[in-house]
Amino acid sequence: MWKTLSPYATDHDAELTTPELVVLEMQAADRREAVRLLAGRLYDAGRIDDLEGFVGEVEAREHQLATGLPGGIGMPHARTHHADVVSIAVGITAFGHSLDFGSADGPATVILLLATPAGSYSLHLQVLATLARSLSKQAFRESLRRAYDAEVIADLVNSTVDFTDV
Secondary structure, three states: OOOOOOOOOOOHHHOOOOHHHEEEEEOOOOHHHHHHHHHHHHHHOOOEOOHHHHHHHHHHHHHHOOOEEOOOEEOOEEEEOOEOOOEEEEEEEOOOOOEOOOOOOOOEOEEEEEEEEOOOHHHHHHHHHHHHHHHOOHHHHHHHHHOOOHHHHHHHHHOOOOOOOO
């Protein structure tokens, strides 16, 4: 199931996210459970090769600095030896449910779990920056929250990062 792809590949398997990597109506007890759930989607899709190893790396990263962004966004992430391609699993929480990712303005209702290959430091930063710019726009955040279709959400996320610019 593990795929070896270039982080710049453009086929369907190498899109940042796919509908299978989107969790709608997510109800996790806390951010650790949310990360585990989303990482499970990455693992099941063959985007990471070691679920526990990757979750451990994300948790270690979370201990360094909170990954909550203004506007109700959680963006846990890790550069990892367990991924060969940049991948994002997306969780949209159930109505009335939110998770604390350490943002000063409150808990998150949209969670994007980013996995990038360990050797791609600049790519990791560019993808994070591009996503953060898009997520800073209220219209984009609301589009993600209001799209009750995994395919629409995947398309929205994929359209935010153009690999020709990265």
